Amino acid sequence: MYDLELLDIQQDLIGRIIVHYQKSFRNAYPTLELKPKGGIEVANMEIYSINEDKLKIEDFPGFDNVLISYKTLKTIFEKNIPSWKDALSNVKGVYLIVDNKSGKMYVGSAYGEDCIWSRWKTYATNGHGGNKKLKELLTKYGEDYKNNFSYSVLEVSNLNLGNDYIILRESHWKDVLMTRKFGLNEN
Numbered sequence: 001m002y003d004l005e006l007l008d009i010q011q012d013l014i015g016r017i018i019v020h021y022q023k024s025f026r027n028a029y030p031t032l033e034l035k036p037k038g039g040i041e042v043a044n045m046e047i048y049s050i051n052e053d054k055l056k057i058e059d060f061p062g063f064d065n066v067l068i069s070y071k072t073l074k075t076i077f078e079k080n081i082p083s084w085k086d087a088l089s090n091v092k093g094v095y096l097i098v099d100n101k102s103g104k105m106y107v108g109s110a111y112g113e114d115c116i117w118s119r120w121k122t123y124a125t126n127g128h129g130g131n132k133k134l135k136e137l138l139t140k141y142g143e144d145y146k147n148n149f150s151y152s153v154l155e156v157s158n159l160n161l162g163n164d165y166i167i168l169r170e171s172h173w174k175d176v177l178m179t180r181k182f183g184l185n186e187n
Contacts, residue, residue: 060081063091063093064153091156099149105184
Protein backbone atom coordinates (compact mmCIF):
# COMPACT_ATOMS: atom_id res chain seq x y z
CA MET A 1 0.00 0.00 0.00
CA TYR A 2 1.21 3.48 -0.87
CA ASP A 3 0.51 6.83 0.73
CA LEU A 4 0.28 9.19 -2.22
CA GLU A 5 0.47 12.94 -2.26
CA LEU A 6 -0.32 15.01 -5.34
CA LEU A 7 2.33 17.69 -5.81
CA ASP A 8 1.90 21.01 -7.58
CA ILE A 9 4.60 20.21 -10.14
CA GLN A 10 3.93 18.75 -13.59
CA GLN A 11 0.15 18.49 -13.09
CA ASP A 12 -0.15 19.25 -16.81
CA LEU A 13 1.13 15.70 -17.47
CA ILE A 14 -1.65 13.94 -15.56
CA GLY A 15 -3.56 11.79 -18.05
CA ARG A 16 -1.08 12.63 -20.84
CA ILE A 17 2.17 10.85 -20.00
CA ILE A 18 2.69 7.19 -20.86
CA VAL A 19 5.60 5.35 -19.29
CA HIS A 20 7.26 2.06 -20.17
CA TYR A 21 8.22 -0.27 -17.38
CA GLN A 22 9.86 -3.68 -17.79
CA LYS A 23 8.92 -5.82 -14.80
CA SER A 24 11.71 -8.18 -13.67
CA PHE A 25 10.16 -9.65 -10.53
CA ARG A 26 7.13 -11.69 -9.39
CA ASN A 27 5.32 -8.97 -7.43
CA ALA A 28 2.27 -7.49 -9.11
CA TYR A 29 3.44 -3.92 -8.59
CA PRO A 30 6.66 -1.94 -8.92
CA THR A 31 8.49 -0.20 -6.11
CA LEU A 32 7.66 3.47 -6.45
CA GLU A 33 9.39 4.85 -3.37
CA LEU A 34 12.26 7.21 -4.14
CA LYS A 35 14.32 5.60 -1.36
CA PRO A 36 13.05 2.03 -0.95
CA LYS A 37 13.93 0.01 2.12
CA GLY A 38 15.74 -3.32 2.20
CA GLY A 39 17.91 -2.75 -0.86
CA ILE A 40 15.01 -3.01 -3.31
CA GLU A 41 15.60 -1.23 -6.60
CA VAL A 42 13.60 1.82 -7.57
CA ALA A 43 11.22 1.16 -10.47
CA ASN A 44 13.05 2.18 -13.64
CA MET A 45 10.35 3.77 -15.79
CA GLU A 46 11.03 5.49 -19.07
CA ILE A 47 8.77 8.07 -20.65
CA TYR A 48 7.27 6.39 -23.72
CA SER A 49 5.22 9.34 -24.95
CA ILE A 50 3.46 12.50 -23.88
CA ASN A 51 0.06 12.86 -25.50
CA GLU A 52 -1.13 16.26 -26.64
CA ASP A 53 -4.54 15.70 -25.07
CA LYS A 54 -5.46 14.20 -21.73
CA LEU A 55 -6.57 10.58 -21.95
CA LYS A 56 -10.08 10.25 -20.66
CA ILE A 57 -12.65 7.80 -21.91
CA GLU A 58 -16.19 8.76 -21.06
CA ASP A 59 -18.99 6.26 -20.63
CA PHE A 60 -20.81 5.37 -23.82
CA PRO A 61 -22.48 8.65 -24.96
CA GLY A 62 -25.36 7.12 -26.94
CA PHE A 63 -25.31 6.05 -30.57
CA ASP A 64 -26.17 9.52 -31.87
CA ASN A 65 -23.09 10.98 -30.16
CA VAL A 66 -20.36 8.51 -31.09
CA LEU A 67 -17.42 10.22 -32.76
CA ILE A 68 -14.08 8.82 -31.62
CA SER A 69 -10.49 8.79 -32.79
CA TYR A 70 -8.47 5.65 -33.49
CA LYS A 71 -6.55 6.17 -30.23
CA THR A 72 -9.80 6.31 -28.28
CA LEU A 73 -11.12 3.24 -30.10
CA LYS A 74 -7.95 1.32 -29.26
CA THR A 75 -8.14 2.37 -25.61
CA ILE A 76 -11.81 1.33 -25.35
CA PHE A 77 -10.84 -2.18 -26.44
CA GLU A 78 -7.64 -2.37 -24.41
CA LYS A 79 -9.54 -1.34 -21.28
CA ASN A 80 -12.64 -3.35 -22.26
CA ILE A 81 -14.83 -0.46 -21.10
CA PRO A 82 -18.15 -2.03 -20.03
CA SER A 83 -20.55 0.74 -21.11
CA TRP A 84 -19.09 0.70 -24.63
CA LYS A 85 -19.02 -3.09 -24.82
CA ASP A 86 -22.62 -3.44 -23.64
CA ALA A 87 -23.91 -0.86 -26.10
CA LEU A 88 -21.95 -1.96 -29.17
CA SER A 89 -22.44 -5.71 -28.59
CA ASN A 90 -26.21 -5.53 -28.59
CA VAL A 91 -27.10 -3.79 -31.85
CA LYS A 92 -26.55 -4.40 -35.52
CA GLY A 93 -25.65 -1.28 -37.39
CA VAL A 94 -24.01 0.83 -40.05
CA TYR A 95 -20.92 2.82 -39.16
CA LEU A 96 -18.65 5.40 -40.74
CA ILE A 97 -14.86 5.66 -40.75
CA VAL A 98 -13.41 8.97 -41.90
CA ASP A 99 -9.82 9.60 -42.96
CA ASN A 100 -9.42 12.99 -41.31
CA LYS A 101 -6.43 13.81 -43.51
CA SER A 102 -8.14 13.35 -46.89
CA GLY A 103 -11.80 13.54 -45.89
CA LYS A 104 -12.51 10.23 -47.60
CA MET A 105 -15.08 8.01 -45.93
CA TYR A 106 -15.74 4.31 -45.54
CA VAL A 107 -19.20 2.94 -44.73
CA GLY A 108 -19.38 -0.48 -43.12
CA SER A 109 -21.93 -2.66 -41.39
CA ALA A 110 -21.90 -5.05 -38.47
CA TYR A 111 -24.37 -7.84 -37.87
CA GLY A 112 -22.44 -10.89 -36.66
CA GLU A 113 -21.82 -12.08 -33.13
CA ASP A 114 -21.25 -9.12 -30.77
CA CYS A 115 -22.22 -6.90 -33.71
CA ILE A 116 -20.50 -3.49 -33.83
CA TRP A 117 -18.27 -4.34 -30.86
CA SER A 118 -16.79 -7.33 -32.66
CA ARG A 119 -16.37 -5.48 -35.95
CA TRP A 120 -14.72 -2.44 -34.38
CA LYS A 121 -12.38 -4.69 -32.41
CA THR A 122 -10.73 -5.64 -35.71
CA TYR A 123 -10.14 -1.95 -36.47
CA ALA A 124 -8.73 -1.39 -32.97
CA THR A 125 -6.37 -4.34 -33.51
CA ASN A 126 -4.91 -3.48 -36.91
CA GLY A 127 -6.35 -0.15 -38.07
CA HIS A 128 -7.86 -1.52 -41.29
CA GLY A 129 -10.26 -4.28 -40.23
CA GLY A 130 -9.50 -6.15 -43.44
CA ASN A 131 -10.73 -3.33 -45.69
CA LYS A 132 -8.63 -3.22 -48.85
CA LYS A 133 -8.47 0.56 -49.25
CA LEU A 134 -7.71 1.20 -45.57
CA LYS A 135 -4.93 -1.42 -45.81
CA GLU A 136 -3.54 0.40 -48.86
CA LEU A 137 -3.43 3.66 -46.91
CA LEU A 138 -1.50 2.02 -44.06
CA THR A 139 0.88 0.38 -46.51
CA LYS A 140 1.47 3.63 -48.38
CA TYR A 141 1.77 6.00 -45.39
CA GLY A 142 2.80 3.66 -42.57
CA GLU A 143 1.01 2.04 -39.63
CA ASP A 144 0.72 5.34 -37.74
CA TYR A 145 -1.60 6.65 -40.46
CA LYS A 146 -4.46 4.88 -38.66
CA ASN A 147 -4.30 7.70 -36.12
CA ASN A 148 -6.01 9.85 -38.78
CA PHE A 149 -9.18 7.71 -38.68
CA SER A 150 -12.33 8.57 -36.75
CA TYR A 151 -15.32 6.33 -36.11
CA SER A 152 -19.03 7.06 -35.77
CA VAL A 153 -22.33 5.21 -35.90
CA LEU A 154 -24.75 6.10 -38.70
CA GLU A 155 -27.63 3.79 -37.83
CA VAL A 156 -28.46 0.96 -35.44
CA SER A 157 -31.16 -1.70 -35.36
CA ASN A 158 -32.10 -4.42 -32.95
CA LEU A 159 -30.77 -7.94 -33.14
CA ASN A 160 -34.07 -9.35 -34.40
CA LEU A 161 -33.85 -7.73 -37.82
CA GLY A 162 -32.28 -9.87 -40.51
CA ASN A 163 -28.76 -9.34 -41.75
CA ASP A 164 -30.08 -8.56 -45.25
CA TYR A 165 -31.77 -5.46 -43.85
CA ILE A 166 -28.49 -4.14 -42.43
CA ILE A 167 -26.71 -4.82 -45.73
CA LEU A 168 -29.41 -2.83 -47.57
CA ARG A 169 -29.01 0.05 -45.09
CA GLU A 170 -25.24 -0.04 -45.57
CA SER A 171 -25.74 0.23 -49.33
CA HIS A 172 -28.14 3.13 -48.79
CA TRP A 173 -25.53 5.05 -46.78
CA LYS A 174 -22.85 4.34 -49.39
CA ASP A 175 -25.18 5.91 -51.98
CA VAL A 176 -26.02 8.90 -49.77
CA LEU A 177 -22.39 9.65 -48.90
CA MET A 178 -21.10 8.61 -52.34
CA THR A 179 -18.34 6.54 -50.78
CA ARG A 180 -18.06 4.20 -53.76
CA LYS A 181 -17.30 7.07 -56.13
CA PHE A 182 -15.36 9.44 -53.85
CA GLY A 183 -14.54 7.40 -50.77
CA LEU A 184 -13.01 4.19 -49.55
CA ASN A 185 -15.74 1.69 -50.49
CA GLU A 186 -15.28 -0.54 -53.52
CA ASN A 187 -18.54 -2.50 -53.46
